[in-house]
Amino acid sequence: MRRVIEVTRTVIVKSTPLPRKLFRVFVELEGMYRNIVEQLVLYAVKNGITSFTRLKALKYRELRSLYPQLLSHYVYTVCQDVSTRVKSFLRLKRRGLAKSDYPAVNRVSIWLDDHLWRVRSLTSIEIATHRGWVTIELELHKQYWRYLNSSWRLASEAKVKLDKRNRQLIIYLTFKKSVEAYKPRGFTVADINENHVVVLVDDKVYLFETGFRDVVLGYYYRRKRIQERYDKLYGVNCRVKRRIFRKLKERRKKSDLKWKLANIIVRVAKEKQYAIVLEKLGMNPAKEMISRVKDDQLRHRIYQASFKGVQKAIEEKAREYGVPVIYVNPRNTSKICPIHNAKIIYSNGSRVGRCSEGGELWHRDIVACYNLLLRAHLGDGSVAPSLGGFTLDGSSIPLGSTATHDPTGIWESLWMRWKSLDETLKNLK
Numbered sequence: 001m002r003r004v005i006e007v008t009r010t011v012i013v014k015s016t017p018l019p020r021k022l023f024r025v026f027v028e029l030e031g032m033y034r035n036i037v038e039q040l041v042l043y044a045v046k047n048g049i050t051s052f053t054r055l056k057a058l059k060y061r062e063l064r065s066l067y068p069q070l071l072s073h074y075v076y077t078v079c080q081d082v083s084t085r086v087k088s089f090l091r092l093k094r095r096g097l098a099k100s101d102y103p104a105v106n107r108v109s110i111w112l113d114d115h116l117w118r119v120r121s122l123t124s125i126e127i128a129t130h131r132g133w134v135t136i137e138l139e140l141h142k143q144y145w146r147y148l149n150s151s152w153r154l155a156s157e158a159k160v161k162l163d164k165r166n167r168q169l170i171i172y173l174t175f176k177k178s179v180e181a182y183k184p185r186g187f188t189v190a191d192i193n194e195n196h197v198v199v200l201v202d203d204k205v206y207l208f209e210t211g212f213r214d215v216v217l218g219y220y221y222r223r224k225r226i227q228e229r230y231d232k233l234y235g236v237n238c239r240v241k242r243r244i245f246r247k248l249k250e251r252r253k254k255s256d257l258k259w260k261l262a263n264i265i266v267r268v269a270k271e272k273q274y275a276i277v278l279e280k281l282g283m284n285p286a287k288e289m290i291s292r293v294k295d296d297q298l299r300h301r302i303y304q305a306s307f308k309g310v311q312k313a314i315e316e317k318a319r320e321y322g323v324p325v326i327y328v329n330p331r332n333t334s335k336i337c338p339i340h341n342a343k344i345i346y347s348n349g350s351r352v353g354r355c356s357e358g359g360e361l362w363h364r365d366i367v368a369c370y371n372l373l374l375r376a377h378l379g380d381g382s383v384a385p386s387l388g389g390f391t392l393d394g395s396s397i398p399l400g401s402t403a404t405h406d407p408t409g410i411w412e413s414l415w416m417r418w419k420s421l422d423e424t425l426k427n428l429k
């Protein structure tokens with residue numbers, strides 16, 4: 001069975017600075033667009049309408065007579081815009097996270113469909129306004145050319161935002177690509193932890209340091225220290241403190257790390273035509289109890305940065321390369337010996353435990369990976385094809401009988417510099 005996945009990417013390009021008169025046209029257009037959004041959001045929330053077609057059916061005539069100068073397709077796109085705003089607002093409200101009765105309309109971008117814009121040349125587009133078609137020259141950059149020169153195709157939907165200070169349009173283009181997922185010949189396991197990710201490829205286990213837990217905690221404690229000091233000195237609402245916080249935030253580690261790591265894992269899987277095995281998140285109570293952190297909010301933040309963040313990056317990269325992802329239940333994966341199906345006993349916080357039946361030693365991270373692999377082979381994943389014939393004796397797990405081996409640890413400073421696992425390993429001395 002062929003499985004084709006559609007992948008979408010947004011690429012942002014700016015227009016060249018527009019002449020004052022031309023920019024005014026877009027200010028007017030945005031003004032009308034914003035008015036309609038504000039009206040429709042109130043109407044839709046009040047009447048509980050989330051469907052775009054329903055909203056359009058109810059409001060089309062009225063809007064056309066209110067804004068006769070506006071092209072009818074703007075009414076379509078506004079309705080789509082509003083429908084997504086209302087949907088996400090109602091979702092928040094259901095979870096008790098909405099701060100008011102109606103969603104606030106702060107930032108507006110003008111949604112365009114295939115009747116409202118078109119490509120004019122490689123370096124310019126045309127946009128339909130209430131004053132007719134207008135040509136917009138683009139300031140191009142490397143990323144745009146990369147998408148244009150590859151198998152990505154430009155989708156018909158686009159969004160436009162106004163940069164009023166520089167009189168430029170910020171254009172959000174959407175590129176799409178269909179990727180065919182292959183039938184996996186084997187599995188690569190990625191076991192994500194608070195501070196590191198363990199990857200099992202064939203018979204090798206690698207440990208990638210990420211330090212996400214430490215980054216979140218470090219930021220938290222620094223912030224707290226500053227807060228205490230300045231609150232005592234200048235009161236709760238002081239300017240100096242806010243400025244320091246802003247600086248602190250900027251210096252926070254970029255999310256670069258997780259993308260690099262996702263890239264390495266996905267490339268290995270693609271090369272070998274393997275599927276990637278991940279844990280079904282939210283199913284392992286041990287991971288929810290992030291070690292030694294009592295504060296709920298802080299624990300949530302660590303969970304988001306470490307587990308969710310890395311997993312999402314792997315999923316997105318995998319989709320782009322057509323690498324299948326398989327989810328397995330992670331329950332007790334580090335507690336049970338994959339050979340004897342018996343409990344592994346860890347004494348006082350050690351990462352190495354002893355199998356209660358065979359007496360062999362296991363490293364916690366290695367056990368977890370092999371158990372995830374085993375579950376993937378047994379078809380315990382949501383899309384796992386059962387390959388069969390996978391028997392587990394000591395010999396099929398090279399580390400099984402001599403499992404005291406530690407995984408190959410790779411420090412962040414090293415793997416951050418290399419694109420593939422091969423390159424990284426060559427430099428691991």
Ligand SMILES: [Zn+2]
Binds near residue numbers: 337339341359360
């Ligand atoms: Zn055992």
